[in-house]
Amino acid sequence: xxxxxxxPLSLVVHEGDTVTLNCSYEVTNFRSLLWYKQxxxxxxxxxxxxxxxxxxxxxxxxxxxxxxxxxxxxxxTATQTGDSAVYLCAVEGGSNYKLxxxxxxxLTVNP
Amino acid sequence: xxGVMQNPRxxxxxxxxxxxxxxxxxxxxxxxxxxRQLPEEGLKFMxxxxxxxxIDESGMPKERFSAEFPKEGPSILRIQQVVRGDSAAYFxxxxxxxxxxxxxxxxxxxxxxxxxxx
Numbered sequence: 412x413x414x415x416x417x418x419p420l421s422l423v424v425h426e427g428d429t430v431t432l433n434c435s436y437e438v439t440n441f442r443s444l445l446w447y448k449q450x451x452x453x454x455x456x457x458x459x460x461x462x463x464x465x466x467x468x469x470x471x472x473x474x475x476x477x478x479x480x481x482x483x484x485x486x487x488t489a490t491q492t493g494d495s496a497v498y499l500c501a502v503e504g505g506s507n508y509k510l511x512x513x514x515x516x517x518l519t520v521n522p
Numbered sequence: 523x524x525g526v527m528q529n530p531r532x533x534x535x536x537x538x539x540x541x542x543x544x545x546x547x548x549x550x551x552x553x554x555x556x557x558r559q560l561p562e563e564g565l566k567f568m569x570x571x572x573x574x575x576x577i578d579e580s581g582m583p584k585e586r587f588s589a590e591f592p593k594e595g596p597s598i599l600r601i602q603q604v605v606r607g608d609s610a611a612y613f614x615x616x617x618x619x620x621x622x623x624x625x626x627x628x629x630x631x632x633x634x635x636x637x638x639x640x
Binding site: 415445447451452453455456499501508509511512513 | 566
C-alpha cells in the first residue's frame, strides 16, 4: 500500500521566517509527487514534481524531489500571514488517477 | 469558467438518515474523483467515475456508500443509513483526462461538503 508521511504535523513561525516542510513516501510505480495548499477547505495545486533534483519555484515557494531517498521538501521564504494553511503532499502511484495523501502540515504564521 | 462546484457546503444528518452529496465538475471535464478527509487524517481516495461509468471504487466502503455520474447532471455520492463515523469532509475533484499528468493539466478540487452526523 502506498504511504506518504509529512513532517512536522504542525509548525508555528513569525512573519519573515523561512520554513521547510518534509514529505517522505513509499509508492509502487512512482509517477509524480504533488503539493497542495489547503485553506478554507479547497486544496489548491502548488507543484507537481516528477524528476529528481529539479527545483520548481513559484514566488516565495519552491520544492524539490529526491527519488533516490524518496522524499520531497517544500520551502517557503519570507513567510506571510497569508501562508497560514495546511500543506498537503500527495503521490501518484501505480494508477494514473489515484492520489495518496499525507496528513498534512499545519503552518501558522504569526504577525 | 466556474470551478468544481460541490453542494451543499455543510450537511447535517441524524443517524440512520441518507446523505446525498453533489459535485459538478469543471466545464469540459468528464473524470470525477471523490475523496474523504476524516478529522486529523489526510484525504483518502474513494471512487473514480467517468460519465455513466464507475472506473474504480476500491476506496469506497462496500456497504451504504454508492456513487454515480450520469450522462446529464452532477456526480452524486450517496451514503445510506449514516453513522457518526461518516462525519467527514468529502471532496470532489475533476480532470479533463485521467489524473495528474506531466503537463499543466491538474486535478481541480471543489471546496468540499462537511458532513456532520448527530
